[in-house]
Amino acid sequence: MSDWTAGYVADIGYTYGYYGELNPLRLKLAFLNAGLDFPDIGTACELGFGQGISINSHAAASLVEWHGTDFNPSQAAFAQSVASASGANAHLHDDAFDAFCQRDDLPDFDYIGLHGIWSWISDENRAVIVDFVRRKLKVGGVLYISYNTQPGWASFAPMRHLMREHGEVMGAEGHGIVPKVDAAINFAEQLLATNPTYARANPQVNERLNQIKNQNRQYLAHEYFNHDWLPMHFSTLAEWLSSAKLGFACSAHYLDHVTGINLTQEQRALLEQLPDRLFRETVRDFMVNQQFRRDYWVKGPREVNGLERSEQLRAQRIILTSPRHDVSLKVKGALGEADMNEAIYAPILDAMADHKPRSLGELEKTLQERVNLAQISEAVTVLIGGGHIAPVQDENTLQKAKKRTDKLNLHLMDKARGSDDVTYLASPVIGGSVKVVRFHQLFLLARSQGIQQPEQWAAFVWQLLKSQGQQLVKEGKTVQGDEQNIAELKEQAIAFAEQQLPILKALHIA
Structure with a gap:
C-alpha cells in the first residue's frame, strides 16, 4: 500500500493557528517601506493551509477569491466546513501539491502564500511549487513564503x-x-545530562530544549518529526525562486524594517558597503542569527518615487487593536528589548485610543506640531509588528x-461551546482575524442571543461548562461549586465588557 503522507506527519492534526502575515492587506505598508509599488489583490492562493483558519478568515473578511489545498483530508474537511458556514469565496481542496498545481480550473493569482510549508517538503515538491508560481503568479504578483533558515538552526539542527x-x-x-515526541524529548534530556562535547560546544541547546518541552505537541510533531525538514539559507531560496522570475521585495515581519532595534551601527555600516541586495540579506541573517524568515517576493519589482510613496503612506488607514493602556512602550528586536520614544509613540497611541480607523495623513495633521510623517510611518510599522495596530481596508x-x-464568527463561537481549539474571530475592518479566547467567544455568543448583562453572560457560560462536567481553573487550582465558578466568570465578563468589547465592536466582530 502506498503511503499518501510521503513522510509528513499526518496522524495528528496541525494546530488551529492564524497567521496574519498571510493577510494580503499587510502588503501595502511593507512594500512602501521598501520603496516598492504593490498590486491590487483579487485572486489569492494558500498552499498547505493546515486547518484553514487563515484562508477562511481572509476569504470571509475581504472580497478576494481564494483557492488552496492541504493534503490532509481531515484538515481539508474541517476547512471546507468553515468555508461553507461563512459562504466565503474560498475553494479548498485536499490535493497533494503535484495534483493541485496541475489543476485546470485555477485562475492566475495576484498573491500566493506558503507559511512554513517550504521547510517540511521534499525537493520534488519544492520544484512543483516553483513551477506553479512561475506559471500561475501574475506579472507584478506577490509570493509570501516563510521558512526555517540558517544560521539560526545551525546549533539545534x-x-x-x-x-x-x-x-x-x-x-x-x-x-x-505524541508518545514518540515525549519519549524523544526525554531521551534528549538524558543525553544532555551526560554533558556531551556537542552540548559544551553549543551551550544554547539546553535552553532551547527546555523551551520546546512546554510547547504544543501538535506543533512539535509537525515542526520536528517530519521526514523532510530543511532550514534553508536565504541565498539558496533565491536560487530556487529565480526560475519563477521572482525578485526579493522585503520582509513580511514588520519589525525587520526597523534597523535600530536589530542592527548595531557597525553592522549597518558593513551592510551599506555591500552592493548586492541578496547578499546583504544573507549577511544580515548572520548578524541577527536568523532562525525563521517571513518574506515577500514579487514577479517584477517596481519602485515608487518619493511623491507617490508619501501620498500612498498618507492614504494608509489603520486601527488600534489593543487597549491603549496595554501597549507597553517597549519593543523587542534582534538586539534585545528597546524603549520606544514616548514623545513620538504616546501621541499616536492617544490619538488612536478610541479605536476608530484613521489614515496616516490624518494623524500627520492632528500631530503636526509633534511628529512628522516619517516618524508616524516608523512608529506604525513597529506597532503593527507588535500586534497593536492593523491596516484597515476600504469601507x-x-x-x-x-x-x-458574521456567519463565520457565529459558526466558530458555536464551536467554542465545546472546544477551545479555535481562538480567533474574523474582522471585516482589517481583512483578517484577531485573537479571541474561548470564554470571550462564549460571552459574545450569549450577547448574540440577546443576553445583555455580564452577570447573565457568566451564568450562560457556566451552564455550558457544567453540562460538560467542566470547571474553571484559577492559579492552578480547580474552582469548586456553582457560586464560585459563576463569581469568577462574572469577574471575567465584567473585565471583558470594559476592555475587550469596545475593540471588538470597532472591529465589527461584536
Whole structure:
C-alpha cells in the first residue's frame, strides 16, 4: 500500500493557528517601506493551509477569491466546513501539491502564500511549487513564503535530527506521534545530562530544549518529526525562486524594517558597503542569527518615487487593536528589548485610543506640531509588528464582507461551546482575524442571543461548562461549586465588557 503522507506527519492534526502575515492587506505598508509599488489583490492562493483558519478568515473578511489545498483530508474537511458556514469565496481542496498545481480550473493569482510549508517538503515538491508560481503568479504578483533558515538552526539542527531518529527507532508503533515526541524529548534530556562535547560546544541547546518541552505537541510533531525538514539559507531560496522570475521585495515581519532595534551601527555600516541586495540579506541573517524568515517576493519589482510613496503612506488607514493602556512602550528586536520614544509613540497611541480607523495623513495633521510623517510611518510599522495596530481596508469592502464574517464568527463561537481549539474571530475592518479566547467567544455568543448583562453572560457560560462536567481553573487550582465558578466568570465578563468589547465592536466582530 502506498503511503499518501510521503513522510509528513499526518496522524495528528496541525494546530488551529492564524497567521496574519498571510493577510494580503499587510502588503501595502511593507512594500512602501521598501520603496516598492504593490498590486491590487483579487485572486489569492494558500498552499498547505493546515486547518484553514487563515484562508477562511481572509476569504470571509475581504472580497478576494481564494483557492488552496492541504493534503490532509481531515484538515481539508474541517476547512471546507468553515468555508461553507461563512459562504466565503474560498475553494479548498485536499490535493497533494503535484495534483493541485496541475489543476485546470485555477485562475492566475495576484498573491500566493506558503507559511512554513517550504521547510517540511521534499525537493520534488519544492520544484512543483516553483513551477506553479512561475506559471500561475501574475506579472507584478506577490509570493509570501516563510521558512526555517540558517544560521539560526545551525546549533539545534543535529538535536532535531536525533529526536526524530529516536522516534523512528525507539518509538512504539501503534501508539501515535505524541508518545514518540515525549519519549524523544526525554531521551534528549538524558543525553544532555551526560554533558556531551556537542552540548559544551553549543551551550544554547539546553535552553532551547527546555523551551520546546512546554510547547504544543501538535506543533512539535509537525515542526520536528517530519521526514523532510530543511532550514534553508536565504541565498539558496533565491536560487530556487529565480526560475519563477521572482525578485526579493522585503520582509513580511514588520519589525525587520526597523534597523535600530536589530542592527548595531557597525553592522549597518558593513551592510551599506555591500552592493548586492541578496547578499546583504544573507549577511544580515548572520548578524541577527536568523532562525525563521517571513518574506515577500514579487514577479517584477517596481519602485515608487518619493511623491507617490508619501501620498500612498498618507492614504494608509489603520486601527488600534489593543487597549491603549496595554501597549507597553517597549519593543523587542534582534538586539534585545528597546524603549520606544514616548514623545513620538504616546501621541499616536492617544490619538488612536478610541479605536476608530484613521489614515496616516490624518494623524500627520492632528500631530503636526509633534511628529512628522516619517516618524508616524516608523512608529506604525513597529506597532503593527507588535500586534497593536492593523491596516484597515476600504469601507465598501468592509460592508460587503461583514455578512460573511458574521456567519463565520457565529459558526466558530458555536464551536467554542465545546472546544477551545479555535481562538480567533474574523474582522471585516482589517481583512483578517484577531485573537479571541474561548470564554470571550462564549460571552459574545450569549450577547448574540440577546443576553445583555455580564452577570447573565457568566451564568450562560457556566451552564455550558457544567453540562460538560467542566470547571474553571484559577492559579492552578480547580474552582469548586456553582457560586464560585459563576463569581469568577462574572469577574471575567465584567473585565471583558470594559476592555475587550469596545475593540471588538470597532472591529465589527461584536
